[in-house]
Amino acid sequence: MTRTNSAAGRLTLADARRLRADRARQVADVLRRQVLDGRFEGGALPAEADLVREFGTSRNTVREALDLLRAEGLVERCPGVGTLAVAAKYPHGLERLLGLAETLREHGEVENEVRTTGLITPSTEISDRLRTPPREPVVYIERIRRLNGLPLSLDLTYIARDLGEPLLGEDLARNDIFVLLERIAGQRLGLAEVTLEAVNADPHSAATLDAPRGAALLMLERLTHLADGRPVDLEFIRFRGDRIAMSGTLRRPLP
């Protein structure tokens, strides 16, 4: 069927293992998407025999694929019942600039545990990006954000003082900073420059997010500007990788 680039003809035991692992990954990738999209009615995956037929592969490969998903915390195998989807990732758009509560409105209520607030003397990097004079204090806010009680992200936020100080009198536990900022500034937000990375959680961040040590985090750095172009809100956001998927549409540029 497929041609692999190992030495033609003889297949060693190591080759066979590699091939099965490769094939299990293919199966797991397809099932992962279906699990995350909530495509299995009642959360139960098809029986192993059905997956064997569906993917045209061996039972061992199917089991290995299910093991991969179990290691990611997406499914549980229940003896006598089968394999159940136990996780869902919440969708987060990559196209429109929205606060978390705005984004996840249909999925439940976002609550913010405000861990720290106050004025700090920022480093040069922060001042430069917010275009504030060197060492002029800025407002710092640190929040754990939960959806329906589960930790989604840890957000470190730096805000220019004139907008940040009024913000501290607002209800930060129940509102997106974006929405509050627009009210205080009397104008809409405009653009945000974002950078997305995958990082392993350090022990302290993992504990803060109730995640295993080393858990894959989706790290978002975001500098948000007011509609008039002024940068006002610099955030470093660690999303739990097992709870958020970002999606959007890319367009092929003209040649």
Next chain:
Amino acid sequence: MTRTNSAAGRLTLADARRLRADRARQVADVLRRQVLDGRFEGGALPAEADLVREFGTSRNTVREALDLLRAEGLVERCPGVGTLAVAAKYPHGLERLLGLAETLREHGEVENEVRTTGLITPSTEISDRLRTPPREPVVYIERIRRLNGLPLSLDLTYIARDLGEPLLGEDLARNDIFVLLERIAGQRLGLAEVTLEAVNADPHSAATLDAPRGAALLMLERLTHLADGRPVDLEFIRFRGDRIAMSGTLRRPLP
């Protein structure tokens, strides 16, 4: 300075540790960006004493921040020399649909190790997304993609048969599939739907990418359409989290 939400007044040893860890994370986030942007001349970070001054924090906190970056593999501490940036993440746009070689052209040469190619009988999910008749074979291609010899990603690609079969006669080691597909189809690509997640590498994927077991991967699922709207190329891409950062611009929608 900042107000934290631990019991007011008395600071226990655990509180103090938590505060230092919180502060170290703030410092590390700023330094991480500077390291990844190649902002330190010659790769050397400022001396600890300078960082203490710059961030207005203690030497222990600075050391803890540098330890966080070291654990991520971004810096090395060299006795007698100081702290050196040892990693750079390559930028990958989130706005324009480009192949990897197109994207990283100015950073070096992308080489693809083709691990597997051939016709497979796809699962229903794959057929549905490529809008091909059930069980009609599609072309499968598996590649490890390297930039300047270092593994960047592992790509699993499913392509509709009429375009995929001609592709197998092309030089897949040195060309982006996007570029080849456009030549074969006689039209440009159009849109792609993408989903980005952070996942921990399973042992086999980690080994394939020369990454530590459990390493954070940026996982991209991408369904690419021709300009005429037909979906032709479904890819599951695992990027090494320590080698790629995705960036783009988001725009605030109208109210």
